[in-house]
Amino acid sequence: MSVENTLPFERQEAYEWPLAVYLLLGGIGGAFISLSFILHYLFSWSIVGNYGMLIGMGFFALAGLTLLFLDLERPLNAIYSLNNIKTSGISWDVVLIALSFGGALLYVLPFYVSIPVLESLRLLFGGIGALAGFLFPVISGGLISAPVSVPLWHTPLLPVLFLINSFGVAFSAVPAMFGPGSEIFAFIFNLAVFMANLVISGGFIAFYEHAHNGPVEAQYGFHEMWKKFNFQVGFLVVGLLFPLILSGYMFFTGNFLSWGFGALAVAQLIGGIALRNCLLKHGYLTYPWPY
Amino acid sequence: MARYGMVIDLRTCVGCQACSAACATENQTPYWSDKWRTRVLDIEKGEYPNTGRHFVPTICMHCEEPACLTICPSQATIRDENGSILVNYDTCLGCKACMAACPYGARYVYDKNDVAKNLEIHGELSQHNVVHIDKCTFCFDRVERGLEPACVATCPAKARIFGDLDDPNSEVAKLVAAGIAKPLRPDLNTKPKVFYIY
Numbered sequence: 001m002s003v004e005n006t007l008p009f010e011r012q013e014a015y016e017w018p019l020a021v022y023l024l025l026g027g028i029g030g031a032f033i034s035l036s037f038i039l040h041y042l043f044s045w046s047i048v049g050n051y052g053m054l055i056g057m058g059f060f061a062l063a064g065l066t067l068l069f070l071d072l073e074r075p076l077n078a079i080y081s082l083n084n085i086k087t088s089g090i091s092w093d094v095v096l097i098a099l100s101f102g103g104a105l106l107y108v109l110p111f112y113v114s115i116p117v118l119e120s121l122r123l124l125f126g127g128i129g130a131l132a133g134f135l136f137p138v139i140s141g142g143l144i145s146a147p148v149s150v151p152l153w154h155t156p157l158l159p160v161l162f163l164i165n166s167f168g169v170a171f172s173a174v175p176a177m178f179g180p181g182s183e184i185f186a187f188i189f190n191l192a193v194f195m196a197n198l199v200i201s202g203g204f205i206a207f208y209e210h211a212h213n214g215p216v217e218a219q220y221g222f223h224e225m226w227k228k229f230n231f232q233v234g235f236l237v238v239g240l241l242f243p244l245i246l247s248g249y250m251f252f253t254g255n256f257l258s259w260g261f262g263a264l265a266v267a268q269l270i271g272g273i274a275l276r277n278c279l280l281k282h283g284y285l286t287y288p289w290p291y
Numbered sequence: 292m293a294r295y296g297m298v299i300d301l302r303t304c305v306g307c308q309a310c311s312a313a314c315a316t317e318n319q320t321p322y323w324s325d326k327w328r329t330r331v332l333d334i335e336k337g338e339y340p341n342t343g344r345h346f347v348p349t350i351c352m353h354c355e356e357p358a359c360l361t362i363c364p365s366q367a368t369i370r371d372e373n374g375s376i377l378v379n380y381d382t383c384l385g386c387k388a389c390m391a392a393c394p395y396g397a398r399y400v401y402d403k404n405d406v407a408k409n410l411e412i413h414g415e416l417s418q419h420n421v422v423h424i425d426k427c428t429f430c431f432d433r434v435e436r437g438l439e440p441a442c443v444a445t446c447p448a449k450a451r452i453f454g455d456l457d458d459p460n461s462e463v464a465k466l467v468a469a470g471i472a473k474p475l476r477p478d479l480n481t482k483p484k485v486f487y488i489y
Binding site: 073078080089091146149288 | 332349358361362363364365366367382383384385386387388390391392393394395396400402403421422423475476479480481
């Protein structure tokens with residue numbers, strides 16, 4: 001079947017930039033909560049354990065509680081979204097947001113008030129929040145990639161790209177906000193960002209293969225996306241090449257620039273929103289008639 | 292129970308759009324926003340002077356393995372006892388997951404402007420008084436009364452045939468069993484119950 005032998009492509013009208021913003025903020029919120037828990041629990045970095053968690057909760061509040069509900073046509077019915085936990089990715093997203101947000105809240109509370117029960121269960125709450133936060137970008141990526149109706153999205157690479165990008169932002173933003181802590185931490189953070197961007201590069205090449213050699217609908221959507229300034233500059237240059245070069249420079253020279261982590265965080269944030277927005281916008285439905 | 296399906300004969304469809312109009316009247320769909328439960332695509336192919344015009348009526352396929360059913364977070368999309376896929380307007384969130392999942396583009400949002408306009412036109416008798424995702428129901432209320440769906444009853448060219456796929460004596464079952472009527476995109480594994488003759 002070729003493009004000439006199908007009916008005109010029909011744009012999917014369901015998901016565009018509001019969902020892209022929601023996926024980005026939710027993913028970063030989850031990554032912040034996971035990373036803050038690990039840094040506090042394993043390395044006793046309490047300022048990150050406290051404020052990092054709060055920042056993660058802020059992202060989740062903005063994404064989950066605000067954008068998700070505003071995007072719904074009937075926000076008051078959101079409680080029904082838990083009716084189909086068996087098969088619906090959206091149901092799982094709501095559960096994960098609640099678990100991650102709630103876990104982080106109960107983990108942070110003992111910083112401010114002394115509640116013996118909370119303190120004794122802190123590790124459990126933090127672990128639940130961190131695990132749910134880690135899973136959120138995976139499940140939300142899976143939600144987008146699950147339907148067969150949009151061949152450009154129908155690949156397991158999307159959860160991977162969303163997850164790595166979210167953690168890349170968190171690995172840059174934590175040292176930018178709280179300071180790297182020590183030389184060895186700066187090295188580890190920078191290495192994590194470098195590796196994340198290498199994985200995203202590899203993932204993107206695999207995605208290119210999927211889209212370029214896949215169904216005609218995916219090829220068409222990908223070629224449309226490839227031509228857009230938002231994708232070329234927003235994702236490829238600012239979101240991928242720049243962080244790769246900057247983190248590579250800092251890694252190989254050992255010169256951890258004072259502005260480096262901040263620039264990395266902002267660049268990956270821009271790249272993340274550009275990637276998600278372009279993907280959602282250029283996912284096409286094709287009318288399924290081989291005339 | 293029956294397992295309702297439809298056969299659409301593209302050889303006889305004349306593109307008169309009577310089905311769309313009948314459906315809009317019967318089901319109060321928002322024609323003012325150019326949203327239809329059944330549409331007739333008008334496609335011109337080829338280059339002058341060797342051009343052809345093709346009419347392709349489209350509708351919800353009432354799939355046996357519908358992607359919209361499993362993805363709905365609120366279980367607002369349901370399957371009735373006759374296998375038709377319906378939407379519970381009261382529990383629909385309007386999250387549009389079903390719209391993204393449907394490979395046939397059969398769903399649209401009955402948004403607040405449409406609801407207001409519909410209430411203005413139909414008043415208390417309006418079928419749509421809340422925002423929801425809308426789609427074809429195979430006119431289940433008409434079928435319950437022993438009538439055919441509005442689009443079938445109104446088609447002047449008899450291009451649409453409705454019936455029970457499990458009844459070997461029904462015309463739809465015969466056409467499908469003989470391989471004369473075929474589903475769209477069987478490779479997507481949604482097992483549509485609307486078939487086309489072309």
